[in-house]
Amino acid sequence: MKLAKILMPALLIGFSSLAHATDADEIISTYHENIGGEDALKAMKGIKIVAEVSQGPMKFPLEIVQQSSGKQYTKATVQGQEIMQGVFDGETLWSTNFMTMKAEKAQTEETENMKLNMNDFPDSLMDYAEKGYQAELMGTESVDGEDTYKVKLVKEPITVEGEEIPSIEYYYFDAESMVLVMMESDIHSGPMKGQVQQIKMSDYQEVDGIYFPFAMTQGIKGQPAATSPLVINEIELNPTVDDSVFAFPAAQ
Template sequence: MYIFFKIKSLLFASLLLIQHAVSAQTVDDIVYKHIKAMGGAEKISELKSVKITANMKVMNMDMPVTTTIVQNKAFRTETQAQGMTIIQAVNGNAGWMINPMSGQAKASALPEEVVKSLDSQKDLTGLYNYKEKGYKLTLDGEEDMDGAKVYRVTATMNNGVRQVNYISKDTFYILKITASMPVEGQDIKTESVQSDFRKIDGITFPFLLEVTTTAMPGMTMVNRIASLEVNPKIDERIFEMPKE
């Protein structure tokens, strides 16, 4: 009886190993097809910076937004709202913000935890080279998303962010991203639905994003990209926190 139990245990362990290997191979296959759909590994590896101008609509207010990102180094967003400019920036391991709408006319440092949660915003390449980035990926099944068949691939990142990518089985574009991140003792959840995919310099980008977050319950931020520059020259001094 003991020998029979041991054989069953060994068979079960072997099946688990085989299942894990198949799952890992399936995840890698999906990611490979996704990267290919986004322009291919060679193109994506050459992505060093972007500058995006967009219009964000929130509660019937139109707010122009300019976003500048240097791969793995820094990002900066400038949002125009009611005649005022809100600036948020992360430069390396530090970040700062100016928000005159809340009476904050001068730059103030962002808390370390907030900067850590925003770290992935500096990465333009997504799931490309995910193993080298230290991400852990799992394939959590398939589902129907508004008529589109999608793979659900979860990425757990080094900064504690857990991101679920809903990857189209047809185009291999990411149609939706949900993320959960710890910020100042709270678990903030965001959802971004992506569409209107266009190629710029051989790389595919979503030009329409609809974002909701538990930090702003009941609100949907609709971002329409007006222009997107690939690898523009960036004066990296714009990421430095103003001294006064």
């Protein structure tokens, strides 16, 4: 697919912006308009991302697929072996175990929490009020020296170790271009429990009339050494994907 190589300075020319945002709804609406419009975003049935992630000196090819139905997977190629992570077919969540290289189903809690996200394509902000979410403008905050609007999004509670806890995400929108430049959320399980996951986005480019960030970093807030840069090479909208790819392997 031919991608338009449009960098942020050129992108800003055609974008509308808000000198003074008044509330979260105005910010979210402007953001969706600036990246292509709600109609175009809602018309998307799926997305396929071909990327490369860096972890220290090593780089791994990634293929990420997400569908409006909630189905999704991430496929990493490590030393010639394909490793599936976060594969979800709408009912079963599974991943490849790095030690045994066998597919393993996620625990019931993790699977049920994943089901809560099935209505969040293309993003959690779309029609947030209709989903029962609450959005609040928290004010302005500097991100890498640039002014941003900080929006708090409260989603359905998730279950962790048998207890319902709030599911909260923070979105940071560049005050000039009104595009998303960072997301933050608490980590509720695993070795990084209690830390804050931080994802930064930049280098917005156009794909079939919709703008996507082609450079991202994911890591732990306050820990630069734990950051994994991600460079996107290609994005395909509405890809054809066989449903069998999402299914838990019947025999191994």
